[in-house]
Amino acid sequence: MINTIRLVQLFHPTYGRSIAQVQEPDLVFLKGFGSIYELALAALVSGNKLSRLISEAATDEKLVYDSVYEGNSEWKLLPSFDHPESPFHCMVSGTGLTHHNSALNRQIMHGDQEEKPTDSLKMYEMGVNGGNPSLGEIGVQPEWFYKGNGGVLKAHGEILTVPYFGEDGGEEPEIAGAYIIDREGKPWRIGFTTGNEFSDHVMEKINYLYLAPSKIRTCSIGPELVIDADFDSYSGEVQISRNGLPIWKSEINTGQKNMCHNLANLEFHHFKYDSHRIPLQAHVHFFGADAFSFGNKIILEDGDKMSVEWKGMGRALFNYLKVAKGKPYEFPEVGEL
Structure with missing residues (x-):
């Protein structure tokens, strides 16, 4: 298209x-x-x-x-979509284990290909068997995670940071949907955009239950929001460069033809919650990845450039990685009222 x-x-x-x-x-x-x-x-x-x-x-x-x-x-x-008045009125979230390769990477991360399937692989298979329901039917729910409010969104060319409490930072090349909730509480899709969901895979590898905090990081979308895009099938390339030279790259594929869930099922399970349909709320939702450098044992370093490009989604998105250094961020002690 x-x-x-x-x-x-x-x-x-x-x-x-x-x-x-x-x-x-x-x-x-x-x-x-x-x-x-x-x-x-x-x-x-x-x-x-x-x-x-x-x-x-x-x-x-x-x-x-x-x-x-x-x-x-x-x-x-700026990020290709946000809430212009307040980051608190924008929810940033995502859906994982939607692609076969992401499930295999999780299997390797938390188990052994010789062993019995991990819960990640089981959840992917649940999507294969029940993630494409017929019109009017409800399919199996996918893995879901929270990234943060709109304050985590960064634009093309900006820095994605590994915080002092982080173990790592790694790119996740994805497509994200942009949505608005009308005054009656109905969600409307505005379009799709290139995204780098950016997560802490080393933290996630320590224990399954660290998935949630490993996702609360900055991420990027843009540079363009495509209004007339479908979500059928997309191919592209992700690349990591260091000191101006590429050190890793991979072909990437997404869209519902390459996933175990169709778009309607993913959107239903995201917006079925009342708290996700607050009038005039904005949403940015990532739909998963099928390749990332951590799966090939690449550890990103300070200053590395991450590039994501999807054919049909406009110009490539790139960001630079920064590792927080020095003393931990000093925030005020929590007071008592």
């Missing part, structure tokens, strides 16, 4: 936030909206399609995309 409606979110120190449509080699500003969230809300209020609002909001003002993408402009890329 050729995805033609691709948006970016921008920030300027003088002019503030704006959004633009990608029309290579340019970015075309859209008037009247400072965020994709506001654009989506306007579509819900007016009953118009996003594509129509985007067409009507297009201006003659343009930026050279290369300059912004390479960090040489006063205009800076």
